[in-house]
Amino acid sequence: DGGITQSPKYLFRKEGQNVTLSCEQNLNHDAMYWYRQDPGQGLRLIYYSQIVNDFQKGDIAEGYSVSREKKESFPLTVTSAQKNPTAFYLCASSLAGPYEQYFGPGTRLTVT
Amino acid sequence: GEDVEQSLFLSVREGDSSVINCTYTDSSSTYLYWYKQEPGAGLQLLTYIFSNMDMKQDQRLTVLLNKKDKHLSLRIADTQTGDSAIYFCAESMAGSNYQLIWGAGTKLIIKP
Secondary structure (H helix, E strand, O other), X not given: OOOEEEEOOEEEEOOOOOEEEEEEEOOOOOEEEEEEEOOOOOEEEEEEEEEOOEEEEOOOOOOEXXXXXXXXXXXXXXXXXXOOOOEEEEEEEEOOXXXXXXXXXXXXXXXX | OOOEEEOOEEEEEOOOOEEEEEEEOOOOEEEEEEEEEOOXXXXXXXXXXXXXXXXXXXXXXXXXXXXXOOEXXXXXXXXXXXXXXXXXXXXXXXXXXXXXXXOOOEEEEEEO
């Protein structure tokens, strides 16, 4: 079964702690993306990577960090510098170029 | 800058057709997409249309593209309760590494 997995589905953290969200794909896609979704808003791009060992900031990268050491994996770290980290986080992947993105099931992060 | 706009809500009766509209601003779009998001889940690609097409039909779904007016619509025939979801349109543009620009999503509410 090909697809994208995100874990965990729900994550709770105390303010001031860093937290890492997992994203794995077995679709052999070159490009991977992290989005943040807040109620009543569209998706906002945090980071994206078009190839292993390379990634670019999206529209709202401040307070987040990523790595792309393997083609299949693109973990996102929400750092304590992110002022409003509570949100629904979506990971996606695609072939390189103008192709559709496939999404994981999302991780809902709550920081108190 | 680029912008994609959608109405936030649409309410239809079960069995009627739903028409969800989207306007975009950038004429260099290559592909335009419709995604569906059910509560608490990731996004599912419904359909897409290449920018040189006017119409695409796929079972109950019909996509219409008016490039002159930069207007995209998704028609769902015979709307069912399972169609209740948020529908996002997105455009892919060659000049931005094919990043997707997202609308805020239209919540489709089905009345019995």
